[in-house]
Amino acid sequence: xxxxxxxxxxxxxxxxxxxxxxxxxxxxxxxxxxxxxxxxxxxxxxxxxxxxxxxxxxxxxxxxxxxxxxxxxxxxxxxxxxxxxxxxxxxxxxxxxxxxxxxxxxxxxxxxxxxxxxxxxxxxxxxxxxxxxxxxxxxxxxxxxxxxxxxxxxxxxxxxxxxxxxxxxxxxxxxxxxxxxxxxxxxxxxxxxxxxxxxxxxxxxxxxxxxxxxxxxxxxxxxxxxxxxxxxxxxxxxxxxxxxxxxxxxxxxxxxxxxxxxxxxxxxxxxxxxxxxxxxxxxxxxxxxxxxxxxxxxxxxxxxxxxxxxxxxxxxxxxxxxxxxxxxxxxxxxx
Numbered sequence: 001x002x003x004x005x006x007x008x009x010x011x012x013x014x015x016x017x018x019x020x021x022x023x024x025x026x027x028x029x030x031x032x033x034x035x036x037x038x039x040x041x042x043x044x045x046x047x048x049x050x051x052x053x054x055x056x057x058x059x060x061x062x063x064x065x066x067x068x069x070x071x072x073x074x075x076x077x078x079x080x081x082x083x084x085x086x087x088x089x090x091x092x093x094x095x096x097x098x099x100x101x102x103x104x105x106x107x108x109x110x111x112x113x114x115x116x117x118x119x120x121x122x123x124x125x126x127x128x129x130x131x132x133x134x135x136x137x138x139x140x141x142x143x144x145x146x147x148x149x150x151x152x153x154x155x156x157x158x159x160x161x162x163x164x165x166x167x168x169x170x171x172x173x174x175x176x177x178x179x180x181x182x183x184x185x186x187x188x189x190x191x192x193x194x195x196x197x198x199x200x201x202x203x204x205x206x207x208x209x210x211x212x213x214x215x216x217x218x219x220x221x222x223x224x225x226x227x228x229x230x231x232x233x234x235x236x237x238x239x240x241x242x243x244x245x246x247x248x249x250x251x252x253x254x255x256x257x258x259x260x261x262x263x264x265x266x267x268x269x270x271x272x273x274x275x276x277x278x279x280x281x282x283x284x285x286x287x288x289x290x291x292x293x294x295x296x297x298x299x300x301x302x303x304x305x306x307x308x309x310x311x312x313x314x315x316x317x318x319x320x321x322x323x324x325x326x327x328x329x330x331x332x333x334x335x
Contacts, residue, residue: 002116003323005330006243006309012167013306015333021164022302022314028159029301030126032152034103037145039128042094044104047077048086052278062112079109082295084228085279087129088256092288101130106295115319117244117310120299122317129293137255137290142233143177145292146207149237149251150175153301160305169307171239172204179210180221192221193247200240200247209235212265226265227274227283229254243309250301253294259284310334 013021034041050066064078080086083106090102106127113119132141154171161168178199187195200206212224212231224231234254241248257265262283266272274280282288302314310327312319312334319327319334327334 002114003326004117004244004309005326005332009243009309009331011306011308011313011331011333013164015335017164018306018313018333019335021160021167021306024163025156025160025302025305026298029152029156030103030105032155033126033128033149033296036148036152037101037103037128037130038099039101039103039130040096042090042102042104044083044086044090044106044127045080046107047079050076050078062110065109065111080106081108081110082106082123082125083127084225084293084295087127087293088228088288088291089279089282091129091131091291092282096131096289098131098133098136098289101128101291101293103128105298115323118246118248118300120311120315120317122315124298124315125295125300126298127293127295129291131289132255132292134258134290136292137230137233137258139233141292142209142235142255143207146175146177146235146237146253149253149296150205153250156301157305164306167306169305171304175205175207175237176203177207177209180208180213181210181215183208184215184217184221188217195221196238196247197245200238204240206238206247207235208238211235213268226257226269226271227262227280228256230257230261231265232261239304241304243307248300248304249297250304251294251296253292255292256290257283258290259286 033039062081064081066076066078068076087102103126106125108123110121110123113121157168157171183195183199187198210232211222211234212220214220236249237251238247238249266274299311299315303311308314310332313332316335324334
């Protein structure tokens with residue numbers, strides 16, 4: 001069992017007060033996100049056809065939950081890992097134009113997660129995607145979008161502080177940008193997670209860029225599917241989380257692949273057979289818009305703003321019996 005218990009932990013709010021705070025954060029944040037980023041709320045699927053190629057492959061090793069349908073036994077469906085590719089297809093089908101975008105509540109099951117304070121088999125996030133022009137596929141667009149998301153999160157912190165002054169976590173004033181190669185150069189003898197922790201502890205909040213490509217040590221900082229993010233124009237938003245003495249990833253995001261980047265990354269990842277899937281064919285044929293997008297963890301954001309020690313305090317999921325018992329002894333109340 002991988003569980004961290006902070007010393008003298010005090011959640012400040014009762015379980016019912018916590019539920020009230022969760023609803024307030026989720027309701028308020030998504031309205032601010034939509035308004036500030038010009039995103040329209042749409043509905044999204046819980047599962048997609050396996051043959052569509054629309055599911056997010058994450059690191060490429062996670063097994064999706066799959067099942068067959070009575071009326072469609074020949075084509076299994078899979079529960080989404082995220083909606084990274086589906087959103088881009090939706091922007092195309094719904095006729096969104098440059099500068100316009102969408103967001104949705106994304107719920108997923110990740111059966112292969114190793115359960116701990118931060119990871120659950122149930123994933124809930126705001127998935128968002130926005131149409132950009134080809135000329136906007138650059139680092140400046142990426143950084144401007146990251147700064148805007150950071151601004152929205154900071155504003156949310158002030159809103160929560162007003163309602164729950166004893167429970168809120170105060171966030172840093174700014175976000176620091178660094179690439180995965182620059183981070184490796186700083187800490188060549190550390191593991192990727194150790195490097196993330198060191199740089200995030202120093203700066204409070206970091207956007208770690210260029211994830212997926214192999215670095216000078218021959219290894220990528222972390223795995224990324226080759227067919228949605230452009231590995232040169234993506235990254236993770238990380239906050240230092242004192243309770244657990246680690247970096248807390250709130251968002252993974254990036255400018256999406258164009259035709260050239262898709263071809264190159266499929267080849268590097270040894271996934272060239274995906275070129276024949278519907279989504280990939282549409283992208284290679286220039287039928288899909290250029291986009292930027294990502295996911296913002298709903299439970300992770302609640303956990304951050306309410307300064308909680310376990311994601312199970314802000315979402316209902318399944319946890320090992322031993323973990324539940326140990327948490328209960330230490331004032332960590334899992335929903």
